[in-house]
Amino acid sequence: MVGSTVNRLMLKIGRNTVNNIYITEESLKTRLLNLQCHFTWDLHVEDLGIDYKDTRLDDQMEYVINAPKHRMYNLRAYLRYLRGDYDEAMDQLQKAEEQIQDSDPDADIKRIVMYGNYAWLLYHQKDFIKSSTYAKKVEAIKQNYELAPENHKLLIDIYSEQGWAYLLFGKNYYEKAAKSFLNGLEFDKRHPELNSGYGTARYRIASLNYPQTEFSETNDALENAVKYNPEDAGVKTLLALQYQNQKQYLAQAAVERIEEALEQGQESPYILRYAATFYRKENKTEEAIKLLEKAITLTPTYASIYHQLGMCYKGLATTEAIGRAIFYLKRAVELKHMFPAAYVTLGEMYVWKKKYPEAEEAFHTAEGMTEEITDAVKQELHLIWGQYEWGHRRSEQEAINHFKIAILIKKATKNRKRAIKHLKSIAKDLIGRDSADATGYGLRGFIYQQEGQEKMAIEDYKKALQLQPNNEEYAKAISSVEGTLRE
Structure with a gap:
């Protein structure tokens, strides 16, 4: 073939040599x-x-x-x-x-x-x-399979396979996964696998948005998964972790789900890992470590298990435990290079061991994973980084910058509250040292602005602008807050 047919390759296909059909590569x-x-x-x-x-x-x-x-x-x-x-x-x-x-x-x-x-x-x-x-x-x-109910069976299978594929590909696909499973559930609301898939997807979406998430939708999805697919121990662990994030009256239900899951899946590394996460959050660290050590014998290349072990030893906070935490966290990032949460904790452990160059390298590595890092992990990163800059390098401006980044991530977490507390302390210290220094008032104005106290924010920004009349940051901040008040 020559000429235009090089790019539009003609193909000869058909059931026999008499009735041939010609199509193009493009078609x-x-x-x-x-x-x-x-x-x-x-x-x-x-x-x-x-x-x-x-x-x-x-x-x-x-x-x-x-x-x-x-x-x-x-x-x-x-x-x-x-x-x-x-x-x-x-x-x-x-x-x-x-x-x-x-x-x-x-x-x-x-x-x-x-x-x-x-x-x-x-x-x-x-x-x-x-x-x-x-x-x-x-x-x-x-x-x-054009007609129901056979057509429904076909669509259910396709939606299920599509949903699990989306879950494997990570956080950018969780919403798509949930939609796939939900599409399948329109044909069979009691379908075991679809309910498990939808519950898993809703849990992962909620985890990304925690704590600003509605518990009811995720609870319903996971409870249906447990109801219609009782053999799936995995969704029982997810339901337990979901309950754990809620009011105290769900605590017993959470423990019951974990115990059921462990009885069913005591040889599954996935069940062991989720159960260990549950026990770690309950401050039952030794129990969590035992489960994770067993999980490692089953899947020695599972990075998340090493990450959880690192978190457990971090919680013990002894000199020996910190060394163990570093060992496991290093193994986690060796196995899974794009693992920002593990790098953040590893950096924090290096700070505790006074290995500052290694800590900074870990922080920068996590920061560079812009596609993988979640808002919650990014918030934690800049809180820890700010604490390091303030407490160890005595770099006031760098600490302020990191605390501000953590605060500007609009997730009402403990880490955000800690960043605000640090920034308030710095602002108070600056104003106490020099009442003519605009920086302290500017910081305090920023804090008031983030806490929704607009009038007090304007007052402090104006004080800062009086002390530094040419400061565009303070002028823009005043304009922005005044615009919010007019809305």
């Missing part, structure tokens, strides 16, 4: 875009550490007993594709196919996402004839 791609599979779900390589997620899938295949194996292989195939290993991706799809028995009445339903992945992978391998063949297989299955 094939348009056809493939209508398939429901990992290649069309807008999953981006930059949103995950491929090798780490791949390891996690290996662990899940071994320890999450009820997880459909063909789905795991589908996901692994897509991860291999993202890594550029097309042959290995094809091998994973073949393994997915081996998991589906022809005797299964829902075999074709289970194949539809897998066939879509086949079609796309072959397309990227420039095997357009086979790619089109798999697209035909998908279309044939869809035709066989």
Whole structure:
């Protein structure tokens, strides 16, 4: 082929040599875009550490007993594709196919996402004839399941596979995961797997937004998951952790859920980790450590377990414990390079050990993970960093800058309150030292502004501006607060 057909490759496909159909590469791609599979779900390589997620899938295949194996292989195939290993991706799809028995009445339903992945992978391998063949297989299955209730079963399976894929890809996809599971639940409100998936997604969304979150929606989702999928010990641990964040009257219910989960999943590293998190928050550190040490024997490359062990030893706060915390936190970031929460705690432990260069390196590393760091972790980072600058480097301005960043993150957490308390102390100290220094009044005005005390904020900003008439920051702040009062 020459000329324009180089970019618009003509393909010859068909059922026989008499009735041939000619399509272009572009039209094939348009056809493939209508398939429901990992290649069309807008999953981006930059949103995950491929090798780490791949390891996690290996662990899940071994320890999450009820997880459909063909789905795991589908996901692994897509991860291999993202890594550029097309042959290995094809091998994973073949393994997915081996998991589906022809005797299964829902075999074709289970194949539809897998066939879509086949079609796309072959397309990227420039095997357009086979790619089109798999697209035909998908279309044939869809035709066989056009009518309810069979159509509903097909959609439920697709939404479920889509939801779990979104959960694997991290925090930027949690809302999409929840929507996928919810779409499936429209067809079957009691579906066990969909309820577990939706409860898990709602818990993760709530964790990102904590403490500014409505408990009721997450509670309902997790309670339904426990009700309709009682064999899923994982959602019981999530419900316990959810209860733990709420009023005291839920404490006993939380303990009951954890005990049930441990009885069901005492050999699952995921259950052990969540249960350990629960006990650590209950100040039962030794119990938490025992659970985590057992979990490590099951999954020695699971970074989150090492992070939790680091948190446990941080809580013990002895010299030996701090050393152990550093050891485990270093292991966590070795296993999972994009792990801002672990870097923040590691930096804090280095400060405690007076290893200041190492602490600063950890802080800068966490700060640089702009896509991965959550608001809560970022707030904690700048609180700890500010404390370090103030208490160890005696760098007043740097401390102020970090406390301000923590405060400007509008999450009503203990860390934000601590940052405000530090800044109030600095402002008081500055004004006490020199009543003609504008900085103290400017800081106090900033604090009042963040606490919603606009009139007092304006008063202090004006004092600061009188002392520094050319200061644009104070002038803009006055204008901003006055605008808020007029609204």
